[in-house]
Structures are given as C-alpha cells and as structure tokens.
Amino acid sequence: MKLYSGPLSMFGAKAEIACHEKSIEFELEFVPFSLSDLYSPKHVVVERVNPKAQVPVLVDGKLEIFDSTQIFEYLEDVYPEPPLWPRNEVQRARARLAELKSDEVFFPNVVCLMPAGAKRVGPEGVAAARRAIQTLYTDLEDSLTTDYLVGDFSYADIAFYMASYFAGFLGEAIPEACPRLIEWQGRVRARSAVRRVVEPMTAFLGSHGIEAA
Numbered sequence: 001m002k003l004y005s006g007p008l009s010m011f012g013a014k015a016e017i018a019c020h021e022k023s024i025e026f027e028l029e030f031v032p033f034s035l036s037d038l039y040s041p042k043h044v045v046v047e048r049v050n051p052k053a054q055v056p057v058l059v060d061g062k063l064e065i066f067d068s069t070q071i072f073e074y075l076e077d078v079y080p081e082p083p084l085w086p087r088n089e090v091q092r093a094r095a096r097l098a099e100l101k102s103d104e105v106f107f108p109n110v111v112c113l114m115p116a117g118a119k120r121v122g123p124e125g126v127a128a129a130r131r132a133i134q135t136l137y138t139d140l141e142d143s144l145t146t147d148y149l150v151g152d153f154s155y156a157d158i159a160f161y162m163a164s165y166f167a168g169f170l171g172e173a174i175p176e177a178c179p180r181l182i183e184w185q186g187r188v189r190a191r192s193a194v195r196r197v198v199e200p201m202t203a204f205l206g207s208h209g210i211e212a213a
C-alpha cells in the first residue's frame with residue numbers, strides 16, 4: 001500500500017494517522033511541496049489518479065483512490081480492527097456527519113486564514129472565518145459529553161484534530177472558554193499514531209519560523 005501525501009497536508013495526515021491507528025504497513029511518499037509554490041509541480045501519480053490533482057492518493061495493488069474520506073472507508077473495509085467508525089448505525093451516522101462537518105464546514109474557514117485564502121476572501125472574509133471557527137468551537141464544547149466526539153475514538157476525531165491543529169497555527173486555537181474541547185485535544189494529541197504524524201509537521205512549520213499560538 002502506498003500513500004501519497006504532503007509534509008503539510010491536513011487531508012493526507014488524516015489518512016496517515018488512520019493507517020498508524022490500524023497498524024497497517026504502508027509506504028509514504030511526499031509529493032513536491034513548498035510554502036512558496038505549494039503543490040507545484042504536481043506529482044505524476046497524483047495527476048493521473050485524481051482529476052483534482054490533490055493529495056492524499058492511495059494505491060493498493062491495482063486499486064488507486066483519492067480523497068481522505070474515501071480512503072477511510074477503504075481502510076475500514078479492508079482492516080476492520082480496531083474499528084474507527086462506531087459499530088452502532090446511529091452512532092456511525094453521527095460520526096460520519098461529524099467527520100464531514102470538520103472537513104467541509106469547519107476547515108474551509110481555516111483555509112480562509114492561509115495566505116492564499118486570505119488574499120482570496122479579503123479582510124472581511126478573514127474576520128468572518130475567524131468568527132465562524134470560534135462559533136463552531138463553542139457548539140462542539142456544548143455538545144461534548146464523552147471522551148471523544150462520537151463514542152470511542154473515531155475518524156471524526158482524526159479529522160477534527162487535524163483541522164483544529166491547523167487553526168491553531170493560524171491564530172484560532174481552541175479558546176480557554178472550551179475546557180472540554182481542550183482536554184479532548186490533549187487526549188487525541190497523546191495517541192502515538194497522531195504524534196507520529198503531527199510531530200514532523202510541527203517540525204516542518206518550525207523550520208519555517210511558524211509556531212503554534
């Protein structure tokens with residue numbers, strides 16, 4: 001199994017963490033990436049497999065797939081243990097929705113804080129994105145009643161941990177007013193699968209003078 005990702009890819013990190021959680025042996029290849037040129041030039045395999053030319057891409061024998069959530073689904077089917085989706089249907093639906101909301105509701109706001117995103121949306125867009133992030137933190141704080149977002153540790157935790165990790169580097173860390181969410185973050189950060197992926201990312205950012213708030 002080979003995973004194509006990037007040294008700062010939040011979606012690639014999701015797939016990588018899931019592989020480590022499931023103790024899957026896989027090869028990791030980082031595609032060309034720099035803070036100045038981003039994902040240019042594109043990697044030939046990524047361009048061939050993904051019409052959107054984005055990482056992550058997973059190649060397993062003849063199977064070639066892309067998109068972190070599609071990769072989660074494949075990993076769960078092929079390596080069901082330990083489960084990273086809840087077994088109960090209702091909880092599974094909730095976890096899937098939480099994962100989707102992290103990627104498609106929360107993270108687009110984080111993208112607006114990145115240099116290219118901020119240029120695209122302008123100062124008012126950046127301010128709106130910051131407000132939306134804080135509102136979503138508060139909503140999650142209010143709904144968090146267990147150790148993890150939905151039942152046991154799941155793909156939803158992986159997704160939201162990574163999204164909030166990048167928000168933290170962009171000045172929108174989880175606020176002190178959300179103590180349960182801060183504890184949740186510490187709990188996820190302590191997992192060895194998460195540390196293996198996030199520590200090199202933090203080092204990469206640090207080597208470019210970028211520190212978490």
Ligand SMILES: N[C@@H](CCC(=O)N[C@@H](CS)C(=O)NCC(=O)O)C(=O)O
Pocket residue numbers: 006008009010011012039052053054055056066067068069103
């Ligand atoms: N929905 C996709 C998003 C993938 C994505 O946005 N990948 C970024 C890196 S984190 C990328 O490759 N960007 C390069 C580009 O869009 O040209 C997923 O879950 O994998």
